[in-house]
Amino acid sequence: MSLNIIVLAKQVPDTRNVGKDAMKEDGTINRAALPAIFNPEDLNALEQALRLKDANPGSTITLLTMGLPRASEIIREAIYRGADTGIVLTDRTLGGADTLATSYSLAQAVKKFGNYDIILGGRQAIDGDTAQVGPQIAEKLGLPQVTYAEEILDLKDGKVTVKRRLESGVETVVAPLPCVVTVNGSAAECRPRNARRIQKYKYAVSPSEKEKLSDDLKAVVEKRPYLNLQEWSAAYVDADPQQIGLAGSPTKVKAIENVVFTAKESRTIENNDTELEDLVKELIANHTIG
Numbered sequence: 001m002s003l004n005i006i007v008l009a010k011q012v013p014d015t016r017n018v019g020k021d022a023m024k025e026d027g028t029i030n031r032a033a034l035p036a037i038f039n040p041e042d043l044n045a046l047e048q049a050l051r052l053k054d055a056n057p058g059s060t061i062t063l064l065t066m067g068l069p070r071a072s073e074i075i076r077e078a079i080y081r082g083a084d085t086g087i088v089l090t091d092r093t094l095g096g097a098d099t100l101a102t103s104y105s106l107a108q109a110v111k112k113f114g115n116y117d118i119i120l121g122g123r124q125a126i127d128g129d130t131a132q133v134g135p136q137i138a139e140k141l142g143l144p145q146v147t148y149a150e151e152i153l154d155l156k157d158g159k160v161t162v163k164r165r166l167e168s169g170v171e172t173v174v175a176p177l178p179c180v181v182t183v184n185g186s187a188a189e190c191r192p193r194n195a196r197r198i199q200k201y202k203y204a205v206s207p208s209e210k211e212k213l214s215d216d217l218k219a220v221v222e223k224r225p226y227l228n229l230q231e232w233s234a235a236y237v238d239a240d241p242q243q244i245g246l247a248g249s250p251t252k253v254k255a256i257e258n259v260v261f262t263a264k265e266s267r268t269i270e271n272n273d274t275e276l277e278d279l280v281k282e283l284i285a286n287h288t289i290g
């Protein structure tokens, strides 16, 4: 059985490698100072999609990302690892979106895409950190959702069996297709880039990137349909202007504060069990820990 798989992925600033220039004076993220990367848990989701494709020859994986035009970089990254193609949903009117507007816009793009069997995404993005977008997309599309997925165990007869990793343990659930599955960072790591695919797809470009190529390279891209990534606008996915971008975002950031943790006092203790135990007891008693 061949599947039509959508993988939701976000290009994020690498907040795990924060240097001294990472914040601007007003406390907002200095995106220019941080490398833009594939959101880590979206790579876990991509690996689950690739395993489904391996088990179901003829399946297609399409990466869907909403962001700036340069987000097509993560589509190439996914293609190098085995995805087939991708769509960048990009439009000035989408800027400033909170999770509600983001999930509405992505749900519109999924509707436009049409024929899909399963939508996979990461549990959470490392910049926004809300873990809301996947579940909200499921709600908006009226689809069942499986969150905290660690492994897709089986997919057959219109149903998917998923192992979920929860704080309290492991749970196995079955959901009817189509459905949305959000994948944890504890899931299998994504396979590396494939050298042959890098050679074949290094000029896979979106229309705005194609414009910047030399005439010779443009001709190469035009001759090979698989090198043409798609760029969709808000109007193309029939998005209601009142539900996208800032207009569609009820979350308002009132103020941003820099919080710097400093040690007020310090104490040196001897390196022995008694002193350590006394310190732990004291910290529990004054509710610092526990």
Ligand SMILES: Cc1cc2nc3c(=O)[nH]c(=O)nc-3n(C[C@H](O)[C@H](O)[C@H](O)COP(=O)(O)OP(=O)(O)OC[C@H]3O[C@@H](n4cnc5c(N)ncnc54)[C@H](O)[C@@H]3O)c2cc1C
Pocket (backbone or CB within 6 Å): 008, 009, 010, 011, 039, 041, 042, 064, 065, 066, 067, 095, 096, 097, 098, 099, 100, 102, 106, 120, 121, 122, 123, 124, 125, 126, 127, 128, 129, 130, 131, 132, 133, 134, 249, 251, 252, 253
């Ligand atoms: C008022 C306000 C203004 C904001 N303005 C901006 C802004 O101008 N620029 C900006 O970059 N951010 C902005 N944000 C942050 C933005 O709202 C969130 O980054 C975005 O809504 C996604 O939420 P998240 O990062 O928490 O994703 P999560 O819910 O943590 O993501 C879960 C999963 O959903 C999928 N997903 C999430 N986002 C996308 C995406 N864009 N494309 C494809 N898949 C996705 C991925 O699979 C991801 O792993 C703003 C937020 C607020 C509240």
